[in-house]
Amino acid sequence: MSAREHRAVVCLALLCSLSTTALPSWAAETLRIGAIPDQNPEKLNRLYGLLAQELSQKLQVPVRYVPVSNYPAAVSAFRTGGLDVVWFGGLTGVQARLQTPGATVLAQRDIDAKFRSVFIANTQSGLQSISSLEGLQTLKGKRFTFGSESSTSGRLMPQHFLQQGGVTPNQFAGGRPGFSGSHDATIALVQSGSYEAGALNEQVWTSALKSGAADPNKVTVIWRTPTYVDYHWVARPVLDKRFGSGFTTKLQKAILGIKPTTANGKTILSLFAAEEFIPASASQYAPIETVGRQLGKIR
Amino acid sequence: MLELRDVCLTSRDSPRLNHVSLTFRAGETIALIGPSGAGKSTLLSIANGSLKPSSGTALWQGTPVHQLPRRQRRRIGTLWQDLHLVEELSVAQNINCGALGRRSLLWALANLLVPLERDACMTCLKQAGLQQDLIDRSVTTLSGGQRQRVALARLFRQRPDLVLADEPLSNLDPALVQDLLNTLLRQTPTSAGDILASTTVVCLHRPDLIDRFDRVIALRDGHVVMDAPSASITTKDLDVLYRASSEGRRAAPKP
């Protein structure tokens, strides 16, 4: 090999190694945010598109929204590093934090500290308003649907309250409950009569009533659950290493700083159905973990 | 009985027929001869209604054959060169295919489970000259001669008045040829119900058996070139028929 060829090979090798080191570092600048797909994708796209824009402005890093189509996928993506910051439900957040040691709880909405689910029924099912936990027994033998199998407000807490009221899932018609997949689908399926009753997130129910997606002549609330704690923002532990020290705190401040005073902030908060974001801590979610373990959703 | 009136066929993949007019009269046995490619099979297909002529008509007692009601169509039976047995089925089930014109779809379905009307099948089997213990065999296990007999038994089951047979003898041993001709052409019953049909038209590849028939029709290149009682045909006529065609082909090869 001549000296010139030799140099060429060395240069090429250098270039190759450079490009391999450059590739991840160039890309690592993007902050990937995600959310559990609890509502219709069009709304999620709009909401998180705006949010990504807002956060990018405040943090001076590119922010990209990565859509995920089911709950466990969001948890796994968080664990494996596909998502950096995720808007989790109570259960999925606990699952994610258990699988990703060091992950931090950043914030929750004002409504999340005292969250509720509603039990709804088709008006032709003959189901009456329920006033106590024991009243849930009237649901035995009825066709009943939850939302997604990993949803806190659409499955975990409703199942927990049902159990307290003495109803186990195999006592529904057909020996098992349905899983509609999302809160919107639960409303539609109960309204159409596929299921006689179902349980979902109260906030989604209220906005469905407002938008007209739910017809009060066909479907009504028969019970509101006691309050529990739900949704929260969770961040991966390595963010400070990737974006510089103090980044996680900056991120938390940015989220808490979204206020209805700016136009963007107002839209984002109204899409989140919240007045503001408030600080949250991991300890608040201990009851969810307990219930999750009881019902076998956390191992 | 069956009349072809000025039948023409122009088609790319089958031999053409040119203004053929013929009448098959009741009670006749007819040999249809001619070199290969002369249009013999095409003519039979038009006569049984499975092929529609480009112009002209095939009439069964005055009605165009492809307009015949099912009840009437049954009266024209065909013995195909390739037999076209249903290979997946047993002998009895194949014979029963001859009765489909008189039976419902439900009957056809039930026949696929258990061969129905076994007695009738047995009779047809006997008439066609097959051993009775073959009745439940699958047709694929039979010899060539036996298969031909099954096709014949299917025809017996159909009870046609006119039988059109397309080169039934081409792949048979000489002994079997005589046997089959006896069955095909027997026109006076030896025992009750032994007649296949009053009228029979048989396509022949070779002209050596024409003395068994009443009438001989010769085709060449889609034209009827001869139509006479078999007794009046001489070997010279036949020589001319076959040689002329091969010469003609040599002189003007088809594009």
Add this chain to the structure above:
Amino acid sequence: MKRPVVSAPLLCLLPALALVPVLIVVGEGLHGGGFETWWRFLQGAVQPSKDPLLLKSLWEGLQVTLATALVGWGLSTLIGLLLGVFSSDVLWESAKIPTWPAAAIRSLLALPRAIHELLWGLLLLQVLGLHPWVAVAAITIPYSALVARVFRDQIDSIDRRRLTAVLQSGASAPAAFVSSIGPPLQPILLSYGGYRLECALRSATLLGVFGLGGIGTELQLTLQSLRFAEFWSGLWLLILLSVLLEQGLTFWRHRQQTNPSQWNGVSVLTMTVLAVLVGGHWLQQLLPTSGTTLQLMLPPLPDISALQLAATELPWLRMIEQTMRLTLLAAAIAIALPPLCLLIFPGRIAKQVFLGLWTLQRVLPPPLTLLMLLLANLPSLALAALALGLQNAGVMGRLLVEGLDQQSPGTMKAIEVTAAGPRQAWLLGCLSPQSRSYLAYGAYRTDVILRETLVVGLVGGTGLGWMLIESLSSFHWAAVLLIIVCFALLTLAGESISDGLRQRWLRTPGESAST
């Protein structure tokens, strides 16, 4: 009276009896409330959404799905071909080496084959995280093993005398192998290769339904939130793509068959390589992975005591029983429905209508069909079987029509001129000659359906599939592991049964029918 023997053509139709209980259950489950939803659903078909933003995202999804299918197909065909060659006895024999490595490769390949691509997808998602290549890998792994098996069977069934002759003439072993095995392998490379591409597109869509990206994800999310107009925009796009692909492949196959040349095989291989390169580049363009390099992130592996605990907790008997019932019902529907439709409506126009309908059934992933049916029906195992059966009926139907079109019309003509009615003539003249190969394919399809029960189980709340998604969403790895093993065992058992049946149907009819 003779003992009844169910003949092959009847066996194609008889499974239709399974429709009776299924339709009774489904009929009882119909409810009025659903009709309004269905009406809105059908309105969506006529008036799909034309929102430019939506169309843009659907268009991107469609490209992702197509690119994923192309790469998965190309890789699996290449890898499968290699594995097929190396797992064939002939290769080792030609080199005069003991054949045990071939047998070893074959048994190793049984596992990737036994696990459905969706399961691979969900597992790889756990291990590798959200990454566009997860879907590609999920398709490539089981498909490679499937393709390898088909090629191996073909190679080993080729007449070896030719190879021996070439070897004796002094050629080297590899040269002899290529020259004697290559040419007979071409037709299968052509027809099976094209078929796998269609399958890959279906799989890529299905993987999307379960969250691995592409048009499937869009369809699932819009249907689940009942946005029918948006759903139909996506579905129409997908139908268009599928029809174009199917027609293109049919045209291509036809051309290669009418002008056979020894370059056919080479051109298929070139296409697969191109598919990998172009599709891969395309995928990279569509989904910049922004730095996520593929890395193994194994979830905590369960220990023995956890496995034992899970084994006692799981309702094995019920899960397996439901899975088997689902398989049999769906297979019966898939096999019997196409011939039944054509028997009842034997006309030419009806055939075109059915072909269109079957295309729709093929395109729509079963979980989505099930979700659609659920809009107006109560959930039941019968409904899940119907959804699964309908998609496979779409595949079987096209195959049946293709077979019928290629078959010589002689028997049909012969039966017609006995004055049989059009239905009887179709039954005996068309279906009967086709029945054995149709049943043989039906046996293979049943095997596929068993794998696919997973897919509707995930939605319908039945069988092993449901238990699996529940365990996955609880991150209960012990249960996940056990269910996968159980499912793989079931699939392997099903595969050997369906192989036996297929051999039986493909033998000459006399051997089995008269016994």
